[in-house]
Amino acid sequence: MQLTGISSLRAASHGDLVFVTDERKLSDANACGASAIISGEFGAKAVCGKPLLLHSHPRLAFARAARLICAPAARKNYIHPTAIIHPSASLASNVAIDQYAVIAEGVRIGAGTWIGAGTVISKDVSIGDHCEVFPNVTIYSGVAMANRVIIHAGAVLGSDGFGYVRDEATGRYEKFPQVGRLTIEDDVEIGANTTIDRGALELTRIARGTKIDNLVHVGHNVQIGEDVVIAAQTGLSGSAVVENNVVIGGQVGIADHVCIESGAILGAQSGIPSNKVIRGKGVVFWGTPARPIREYLKQLAVLARLAKKA
Numbered sequence: 001m002q003l004t005g006i007s008s009l010r011a012a013s014h015g016d017l018v019f020v021t022d023e024r025k026l027s028d029a030n031a032c033g034a035s036a037i038i039s040g041e042f043g044a045k046a047v048c049g050k051p052l053l054l055h056s057h058p059r060l061a062f063a064r065a066a067r068l069i070c071a072p073a074a075r076k077n078y079i080h081p082t083a084i085i086h087p088s089a090s091l092a093s094n095v096a097i098d099q100y101a102v103i104a105e106g107v108r109i110g111a112g113t114w115i116g117a118g119t120v121i122s123k124d125v126s127i128g129d130h131c132e133v134f135p136n137v138t139i140y141s142g143v144a145m146a147n148r149v150i151i152h153a154g155a156v157l158g159s160d161g162f163g164y165v166r167d168e169a170t171g172r173y174e175k176f177p178q179v180g181r182l183t184i185e186d187d188v189e190i191g192a193n194t195t196i197d198r199g200a201l202e203l204t205r206i207a208r209g210t211k212i213d214n215l216v217h218v219g220h221n222v223q224i225g226e227d228v229v230i231a232a233q234t235g236l237s238g239s240a241v242v243e244n245n246v247v248i249g250g251q252v253g254i255a256d257h258v259c260i261e262s263g264a265i266l267g268a269q270s271g272i273p274s275n276k277v278i279r280g281k282g283v284v285f286w287g288t289p290a291r292p293i294r295e296y297l298k299q300l301a302v303l304a305r306l307a308k309k310a
Helices: 023-031 041-045 058-069 293-309
Strands: 016-020 036-039 052-054 143-145 156-159 164-167 172-175 181-184 195-197 203-206 284-286
Touching (some): 016 023, 023 036, 036 041, 041 052, 181 195, 195 203, 284 293
Parallel strands (some): 016 036, 036 052, 143 181, 181 203
């Protein structure tokens, strides 16, 4: 038997692999059209008419299997005739560059990397091995990407930060220099239409393994640690620090010079004021200003009781 696809239980057909995390769903998986099932260890004693693969974390095992089953065909080493590539650019082996991409002076692109249509890569950018840059991405000068980085369509990397100095005499704003760099480490994924600013005078850094959703903004000088997850429409102001293994929900607002310490969890639409430190590994914070969820819910309950008495 050869597996040719992956599916949910409802949509499965012959050749598909499915997974279940709940013992109560195992009979549904056995009855669906799939050809094989990944289940938790609860499936060890089950009677099943299909191949049953057991794993302590079936969702994780399914994700890993999906990468093998659904891996895209290897891209050919090619440069589309409409792509514009400066003679000084350095391209390693098996690089694929689609139509109307622009590769500027001094750019370095590693082995097995794909550059999508309409992408613009500015002077002296460095891109590592086996990266995927989807169409219409813009990468400013001063950006260095490591290996296996994925950048989705429409993202803008290394743009100027929002930094101005007000002349009190005239009331006018003058631009503060934005001449720093942006570093993106191994295995980072950046969602569609996300924008990440370069450092003002130093560095903006996205560390290894971090995953950033669509429509996120990361301001200048921000430091994001390893294995951080950031959901859509979140904004991080300049010089914020997010340590390792933090989880940030959607539409969270993080002000300047905030520090989110390792392992904290910020619920959707939380707000973190300037210079605040959030600490508590595994603790969920919610509200504006964000506070531990138990405290937040108690305050909501008090307000509800007061409202009934009014």
